[in-house]
Amino acid sequence: xxxxxxxxxxxxxxxxxxxxxxxxxxxxxxxxxxxxxxxxxxxxxxxxxxxxxxxxxxxxxxxxxxxxxxxxxxxxxxxxxxxxxxxxxxxxxxxxxxxxxxxxxxxxxxxxxxxxxxxxxxxxxxxxxxxxxxxxxxxxxxxxxxxxxxxxxxxxxxxxxxxxxxxxxxxxxxxxxxxxxxxxxxxxxxxxxxxxxxxxxxxxxxxxxxxxxxxxxxxxxxxxxxxxxxxxxxxxxxxxxxxxxxxxxxxxxxxxxxxxxxxxxxxxxxxxxxxxxxxxxxxxxxxxxxxxxxxxxxxxxxxxxxxxxxxxxxxxxxxxxxxxxxxxxxxxxxxxxxxxxxxxxxxxxxxxxxx
Amino acid sequence: xxxxxxxxxxxxxxxxxxxxxxxxxxxxxxxxxxxxxxxxxxxxxxxxxxxxxxxxxxxxxxxxxxxxxxxxxxxxxxxxxxxxxxxxxxxxxxxxxxxxxxxxxxxxxxxxxxxxxxxxxxxxxxxxxxxxxxxxxxxxxxxxxxxxxxxxxxxxxxxxxxxxxxxxxxxxxxxxxxxxxxxxxxxxxxxxxxxxxxxxxxxxxxxxxxxxxxxxxxxxxxxxxxxxxxxxxxxxxxxxxxxxxxxxxxxxxxxxxxxxxxxxxxxxxxxxxxxxxxxxxxxxxxxxxxxxxxxxxxxxxxxxxxxxxxxxxxxxxxxxxxxxxxxxxxxxxxxxxxxxxxxxxxxxxxxxxxxxxxxxxxxxxxxxxxxxxxxxxxxxxxxxxxxxxxxxxxxxxxxxxxxxxxxxxxxxxxxxxxxxxxxxxxxxxxxxxxxxxxxxxx
Numbered sequence: 116x117x118x119x120x121x122x123x124x125x126x127x128x129x130x131x132x133x134x135x136x137x138x139x140x141x142x143x144x145x146x147x148x149x150x151x152x153x154x155x156x157x158x159x160x161x162x163x164x165x166x167x168x169x170x171x172x173x174x175x176x177x178x179x180x181x182x183x184x185x186x187x188x189x190x191x192x193x194x195x196x197x198x199x200x201x202x203x204x205x206x207x208x209x210x211x212x213x214x215x216x217x218x219x220x221x222x223x224x225x226x227x228x229x230x231x232x233x234x235x236x237x238x239x240x241x242x243x244x245x246x247x248x249x250x251x252x253x254x255x256x257x258x259x260x261x262x263x264x265x266x267x268x269x270x271x272x273x274x275x276x277x278x279x280x281x282x283x284x285x286x287x288x289x290x291x292x293x294x295x296x297x298x299x300x301x302x303x304x305x306x307x308x309x310x311x312x313x314x315x316x317x318x319x320x321x322x323x324x325x326x327x328x329x330x331x332x333x334x335x336x337x338x339x340x341x342x343x344x345x346x347x348x349x350x351x352x353x354x355x356x357x358x359x360x361x362x363x364x365x366x367x368x369x370x371x372x373x374x375x376x377x378x379x380x381x382x383x384x385x386x387x388x389x390x391x392x393x394x395x396x397x398x399x400x401x402x403x404x405x406x407x408x409x410x411x412x413x414x415x416x417x418x419x420x421x422x423x424x425x426x427x428x429x430x431x432x433x434x435x436x437x438x439x440x441x442x443x444x445x446x447x448x449x450x451x452x453x454x455x456x457x458x459x460x461x462x463x464x465x466x467x468x469x470x
Numbered sequence: 471x472x473x474x475x476x477x478x479x480x481x482x483x484x485x486x487x488x489x490x491x492x493x494x495x496x497x498x499x500x501x502x503x504x505x506x507x508x509x510x511x512x513x514x515x516x517x518x519x520x521x522x523x524x525x526x527x528x529x530x531x532x533x534x535x536x537x538x539x540x541x542x543x544x545x546x547x548x549x550x551x552x553x554x555x556x557x558x559x560x561x562x563x564x565x566x567x568x569x570x571x572x573x574x575x576x577x578x579x580x581x582x583x584x585x586x587x588x589x590x591x592x593x594x595x596x597x598x599x600x601x602x603x604x605x606x607x608x609x610x611x612x613x614x615x616x617x618x619x620x621x622x623x624x625x626x627x628x629x630x631x632x633x634x635x636x637x638x639x640x641x642x643x644x645x646x647x648x649x650x651x652x653x654x655x656x657x658x659x660x661x662x663x664x665x666x667x668x669x670x671x672x673x674x675x676x677x678x679x680x681x682x683x684x685x686x687x688x689x690x691x692x693x694x695x696x697x698x699x700x701x702x703x704x705x706x707x708x709x710x711x712x713x714x715x716x717x718x719x720x721x722x723x724x725x726x727x728x729x730x731x732x733x734x735x736x737x738x739x740x741x742x743x744x745x746x747x748x749x750x751x752x753x754x755x756x757x758x759x760x761x762x763x764x765x766x767x768x769x770x771x772x773x774x775x776x777x778x779x780x781x782x783x784x785x786x787x788x789x790x791x792x793x794x795x796x797x798x799x800x801x802x803x804x805x806x807x808x809x810x811x812x813x814x815x816x817x818x819x820x821x822x823x824x825x826x827x828x829x830x831x832x833x834x835x836x837x838x839x840x841x842x843x844x845x846x847x848x849x850x851x852x853x854x855x856x857x858x859x860x861x862x863x864x865x866x867x868x869x870x871x872x873x874x875x876x877x878x879x880x881x882x883x884x885x886x887x888x889x890x891x892x893x894x895x896x897x898x899x900x901x902x903x904x905x906x907x908x909x910x911x912x
Binding site for chain 1: 491507508512515545546547549551553556557560561564568576577580583584585600601651652653654656657658659660680688890897898
């Protein structure tokens with residue numbers, strides 16, 4: 116008995132529920148979905164979900180962890196998409212993965228520039244100043260034809276994804292490409308957030324002056340948050356343009372998109388990576404499910420316009436109800452429910468001991 | 471074993487349910503509709519898709535379908551958003567017997583070009599879309615029927631020329647183009663420049679930022695520039711605001727020429743008096759006096775199957791555009807059926823039908839659409855089909871046609887279009903078709 120205990124406990128330490136969950140998700144994501152998912156599920160639901168989830172992870176770094184509110188996410192999506200398009204077009208010899216990284220870096224640089232006001236502004240004032248990014252980028256992409264290779268209407272067609280000579284043309288391949296990029300980016304983000312820099316983010320968010328007093332470099336921390344966040348959102352923009360829509364116009368990256376990403380992290384849970392994914396699922400997937408359900412049940416009675424309006428009402432009501440029930444977002448709700456479920460599962464084991 | 475039993479049962483049940491939902495194998499041709507009845511452009515969406523559905527209903531009720539093949543459709547709401555349009559595409563594309571896609575949105579159409587080319591189903595962008603998709607050699611599945619943006623521009627300039635008494639009178643005239651600050655608005659900037667060089671008129675192009683509900687400074691510049699004509703290349707709320715502001719600065723409304731997306735009742739009624747005398751281009755006349763409209767009213771609305779909630783909109787610009795779109799789609803199917811047989815056709819076979827969609831004035835009259843639109847002559851390499859345009863003037867209550875059917879300067883435009891499509895072909899490694907004998911299904 117004495118011998119087996121340490122062995123068991125090390126095994127238990129290694130086999131946490133979280134890790135088991137991640138492993139199960141990985142098996143489903145790579146082993147089942149690409150083979151079982153229909154083109155519709157892969158192309159119209161999962162790929163946009165992944166792109167927006169990554170954008171939400173990016174915004175969560177900035178807003179959830181570092182406490183800097185931004186309304187410019189769509190602009191960084193656009194920068195990433197157009198940068199990758201231009202790298203791909205003007206340097207055809209570059210491998211696509213390099214274009215992707217460079218596009219992320221360009222978005223990071225633009226993010227740094229628009230992050231500078233954060234040194235003087237906070238809260239709502241910062242949010243308003245990030246609106247400048249939103250409007251400026253959209254204006255610049257429409258104004259200067261160079262960005263869209265002088266296409267008269269400013270719309271770009273993304274070429275087929277090709278990695279190391281292998282075209283990622285089918286829906287399943289585009290999905291695998293997206294999820295791989297998203298997982299790698301998310302993994303690196305989690306590592307960053309666990310490091311000293313990640314702790315600095317939280318310190319700055321919780322109390323800027325206190326953070327400064329204990330020696331957190333404010334300038335570096337804030338700019339790092341803007342840079343990392345914009346990088347991730349830029350990469351998400353590449354996925355959006357190349358893996359999902361495969362065509363992009365500046366109007367697709369309007370203020371609505373920025374709000375959408377902000378709502379994803381608020382509804383999913385601020386300062387939670389898992390929350391970003393849950394929120395993205397709620398915002399992207401749930402309306403589609405509701406829409407299918409509504410059409411199946413009531414499609415013969417009302418036209419599509421009426422159905423669409425009633426879905427908005429349902430979703431709006433759900434959001435309000437959810438935020439009243441759990442202001443910390445879906446992730447807090449899920450954690451609470453799963454804790455309860457775990458407790459229930461364990462109870463029968465304990466019962467005899469208590470007797 | 472027991473673990474899988476419920477799954478197997480569920481799978482079986484689903485299979486049975488799906489099987490039951492599939493239509494019986496009767497011959498049907500399906501139209502997936504990416505409609506928009508909600509959102510800022512709902513006026514256009516309800517009118518156009520209402521007219522389209524009304525015409526499909528007319529064919530089903532009056533003729534029992536096209537040679538016995540029933541027409542079916544399903545709507546997916548897009549709100550004019552590209553992502554939703556793509557979602558609807560992915561959802562409906564696997565339905566049996568898809569005939570053609572008609573999104574009525576430049577953004578959605580752009581996103582679909584790759585997809586429909588791969589799936590070999592035609593994409594119809596009547597009166598709009600990507601100009602160079604006119605070149606069927608490069609875009610075999612895309613059809614900007616009747617009018618592409620360049621032809622529209624040329625048609626407007628030709629009309630101004632006739633009002634001035636000839637193309638030579640354009641020299642020295644000042645034309646201002648007031649365009650919507652969007653990809654759609656900017657699409658014609660280069661072609662106006664070319665036409666200005668060709669005819670020698672002074673040109674100024676002024677942008678109105680989206681959405682365009684404040685245009686004081688633009689109209690003051692127009693005033694200062696002493697413009698002879700203003701071409702309104704607007705969209706949505708920008709149009710009535712332009713007309714009202716023009717009245718405010720004292721610019722004569724009958725010298726404002728609206729383009730094809732500034733030509734509806736919804737654009738002029740909100741402007742009230744300021745719109746009286748305004749002229750706009752159109753490919754299809756408005757009004758319900760045409761025999762085909764009368765049949766729609768009698769047969770479809772009479773049976774309580776009309777799609778428009780507000781019957782006053784029957785015969786409005788968008789509704790009639792939907793009717794014309796219905797005629798073109800149905801006739802393409804009929805032409806393809808004559809070659810391939812009276813059955814459900816594949817998308818590629820319907821594409822062949824569109825490439826042989828030739829309706830002369832006599833055929834248009836036989837369809838009950840004389841005066842509604844002029845004619846169309848689509849070929850394998852000209853996917854626009856030489857649509858004629860006409861001009862209508864708003865008299866305060868309805869549109870009145872004030873011109874003949876005018877032909878744009880296609881010969882002048884074609885080389886520009888071919889240059890652009892060649893660039894697209896090079897960028898996408900597309901082999902340029904050299905004849906119309908591309909076998910169906912290849």
